[in-house]
Amino acid sequence: IFENKMSRSLVIVCSIVSLAALVVIILIACSISVLSYTEVGLNYSSWFKTVEDKTYEHGIQFIGLGHSFQRYDIKLNTIEFSKASDATLPMIKCRTNDGLELDLEASFQYRVQKDKIFSIYTNYGTQ
16 A cells, blocks of 8 residues: 555656646747847847847847747848839839939849847837
């Protein structure tokens, strides 16, 4: 009888420890987020609706439970104004001082600066 009670209590203790370990693993997994090589992010708290002013770079990051990243692409981006089918936007139509119609094709490239991400977020949001 003593051995039966001992094995029962051992099963109960092992079950509780296993359940606690499972809960801890799930909580840790929910607190981790990954940024790709071409991304940086700001830590957004969905509970407090706040954004941390620290910029996180690529990799696996522990940001906490209930947090996510506001992601920003830091690779070289191109905006093209032209009549090509793969252009970002259509040609720019304008007029000269004489009233003559002018069609402009232009393109430019930009890269977001990592150290300016929080300023971009506070001034422009997530557009």
